[in-house]
Amino acid sequence: MGVDLKQVVAAVLTLAMFVMLANMIKRDHFDAEDALPGAEGANFVSAKLDNYLRKRAAPWKGEADKLKPCWLKPYADDVEQTKGFVIFSLTNGPEYHISQIADAVVVARYLGAKLVLPDIRGTQPGDKRNFEEIYDVDAFMKSMEGVVRVVKDLPDYISSQNIAAVKVPNRVTEDYIAARVEPIYRSKGNIRLATNFPSINMRKGGKKGDSDSVACLAMFGSLELRPEIHELIESMVERLRTLSQNSDGRFIAVDLRVDMLDGKGCEGSDNKQEKSCFNAQEIGVFLRKIGFDKDTTVYVTGSRWDSSLDSLKNLFPKTQTKDDIMPEEKRSKYLDSEGYEFEKVIDFYISTKSDVFVPAVPGLFYANVAGRRIGSGKTQIFLPAVISDFSFSATDFISPYVYKKNHFAYSCYC
Numbered sequence: 001m002g003v004d005l006k007q008v009v010a011a012v013l014t015l016a017m018f019v020m021l022a023n024m025i026k027r028d029h030f031d032a033e034d035a036l037p038g039a040e041g042a043n044f045v046s047a048k049l050d051n052y053l054r055k056r057a058a059p060w061k062g063e064a065d066k067l068k069p070c071w072l073k074p075y076a077d078d079v080e081q082t083k084g085f086v087i088f089s090l091t092n093g094p095e096y097h098i099s100q101i102a103d104a105v106v107v108a109r110y111l112g113a114k115l116v117l118p119d120i121r122g123t124q125p126g127d128k129r130n131f132e133e134i135y136d137v138d139a140f141m142k143s144m145e146g147v148v149r150v151v152k153d154l155p156d157y158i159s160s161q162n163i164a165a166v167k168v169p170n171r172v173t174e175d176y177i178a179a180r181v182e183p184i185y186r187s188k189g190n191i192r193l194a195t196n197f198p199s200i201n202m203r204k205g206g207k208k209g210d211s212d213s214v215a216c217l218a219m220f221g222s223l224e225l226r227p228e229i230h231e232l233i234e235s236m237v238e239r240l241r242t243l244s245q246n247s248d249g250r251f252i253a254v255d256l257r258v259d260m261l262d263g264k265g266c267e268g269s270d271n272k273q274e275k276s277c278f279n280a281q282e283i284g285v286f287l288r289k290i291g292f293d294k295d296t297t298v299y300v301t302g303s304r305w306d307s308s309l310d311s312l313k314n315l316f317p318k319t320q321t322k323d324d325i326m327p328e329e330k331r332s333k334y335l336d337s338e339g340y341e342f343e344k345v346i347d348f349y350i351s352t353k354s355d356v357f358v359p360a361v362p363g364l365f366y367a368n369v370a371g372r373r374i375g376s377g378k379t380q381i382f383l384p385a386v387i388s389d390f391s392f393s394a395t396d397f398i399s400p401y402v403y404k405k406n407h408f409a410y411s412c413y414c
Contacts, residue, residue, distance in 0.1 A: 058291045059394035060250050060355065064377040067413035071216035074109070075146055082112040084185060085154060087163060088193040090120045090131070093344035095365040096197075098219055103172050103195045105148055105218035106211050110177045111185050114149045117141075122341050134345060136224040143222040147214060164188040171201045171408075174211050202367040202401070204411045216412035220375055225349065229342070232330055233349045239325040240350075243318055244297040251297040253354035254283055255347070255369070258306040260361045278360045278384045280308050284315035286384045287358070290394040292316075299325075299354060301347035301365075303340055322346055356380045370401045371409040 086108040090097040101118075108115040117137065120129040131137060137152075144150045154160060164184050168176065172195075185191050225233070241249035258280075260266070266277035278286065280300075287296070297318040300309060305321055313319040322335060322343060334342040348365065351357055352372040357380070359366035370381055381399040401407035 058247065058293060058296070059380075060247065061380060064379050066377040067375055069216070069221060069375075069412065070414035071213040071221075071412050073146065073217060074213055079109055079112045081149070082185075083189070084111065084113045085116055085151075085158065085163075085190045086111065086113045086185075086193055087116040087154060087160065087190070088118050088195075090118050092123065093341070093365075094348040095363075095368045096195075098223060098368045098371075099170050099197075099364065100195045101223060102215045102218040103168055103170060104193050105144070105222070106172060106214050107168065107177055107181060107193055108148045109214050110174055110211070111182060113185065113190075114151050115144070116154050117150060117152045120341060127341070129341060132226065134226060134229065134341065136226050139224040140222050143217065147217065158190060160192070163190045163192045165194065166191045167194050167196045169201075170195050170197050171215070197364065200362075200364055200367050202364075202371065202408050204406050204408050212411060215408075219371070220409070220412055225345070229345065232326075232334065233346055233353075235327065236322070236325045236346070237350060237353050240297055240299055240320060240354075243320065246295050247297070250355040251299060252287065252292065252356040252358060253299045253351040254301070254358045254360055255351060255365055256280060256283060256300045256309070256312075256360045257302045258308055259302075260363075266361065275386060276362050280310075280312035281315075282386070283358065283360050283384055284312040286382075286387065288315055289387045290382065290392075290397065299350055301351065303343055352376070352378070354378075356382060358382050358384060360384060367401075367407075370399060370407055374402065374407055374409040375413050 086104060088100065088104045090100055097120075104115060104118070107113075117131050117140075120131060120134060121127060122129075131140075141150050164187075166181055166184055168181060172181075181191070224230070240251045244251045261277050261279060275282075287298070288294070294316055295318065296316055297320060298312065298316045299320050300312070302309075302321065305323065309319065323331075326335060326346075334346065348369065351365075351369045355378070357369060357373060357378070359369070359381075373379060373381060379398075379402045381402055382394065382397045383399050385397055395403075401409075
């Protein structure tokens with residue numbers, strides 16, 4: 001049977017036409033975000049995303065079942081009690097406080113020492129607060145009953161200036177304490193503890209021991225906000241839900257601290273597929289591509305509005321900050337005060353309560369927000385990426401902490 005040359009040529013031309021058309025559509029869509037800078041460019045991107053994503057449903061989902069604590073509360077009788085004290089400070093914001101408190105409790109229990117209630121120190125010299133200005137003292141001390149002895153102050157006869165300083169790595173182990181901390185404690189009688197963060201270590205460990213149960217309790221069962229701050233955050237979350245009526249009260253929280261984008265954690269390869277930090281424009285395009293429409297309410301972390309966030313607001317007009325949703329009568333205390341400790345606390349805990357969380361910056365904020373969310377069943381945590389085609393599902397971007405169940409929280413909840 002002969003081959004008709006005209007039919008062959010027609011078929012080739014038809015195939016070439018379809019390939020050319022597909023490439024035009026692909027370039028038109030995926031290069032759009034780089035085509036026009038500024039507000040006009042953002043509006044052009046928004047219009048294109050509206051056109052191409054109209055049929056893609058927003059990837060909201062209901063909460064998973066709330067997990068139950070499965071750690072066993074240890075008993076004081078299991079440890080020989082000693083006469084010394086462990087003192088320490090909470091620094092750098094609530095994402096660090098959670099890890100610092102866990103390491104201090106683990107060390108104090110292993111040594112049989114009394115734990116002195118910590119103060120809270122900011123990044124600026126002289127920025128110092130009492131524990132009770134942010135956290136519930138009674139709740140903390142009650143959670144530690146039978147685990148470690150907690151005292152509010154160091155006795156007057158002990159000078160804090162003469163206490164030996166000891167650094168420990170985050171997620172300190174019993175072996176490390178025995179080799180590097182206990183000899184100093186036995187020699188000096190008291191120690192000042194500081195947690196070092198050489199890397200973000202929040203992976204689930206292997207065999208569980210007594211120290212893991214203590215760490216679980218300290219990390220997830222000891223720190224509660226003082227009632228006034230808790231009520232403020234609940235009112236702000238409720239405001240965000242009110243703004244989100246078209247999405248059944250659901251909203252997204254994005255950790256988009258602009259000052260962090262130039263930090264060491266964002267250094268790395270220029271290859272877009274290996275990006276670890278994402279700016280406001282990239283976050284906005286990512287959220288739209290995985291299916292969230294422009295009417296979605298987005299809460300962004302950070303101290304003040306930055307002009308770089310305008311591109312996100314162009315894509316999501318309901319982008320909100322603390323300034324937008326905090327009651328007027330609370331601003332002088334929580335937004336206009338010196339230091340940013342209150343603002344960091346608000347950002348952290350709103351991020352644990354949102355329906356979706358997206359970390360634009362890697363680090364401990366992401367890791368400890370994820371831990372809190374896992375325990376409460378809020379496992380929609382999307383890691384942003386530069387998306388180059390449509391052969392994906394939003395679930396492709398779920399945090400490995402969740403889909404691999406390798407976060408330390410999975411050792412603590414069941």
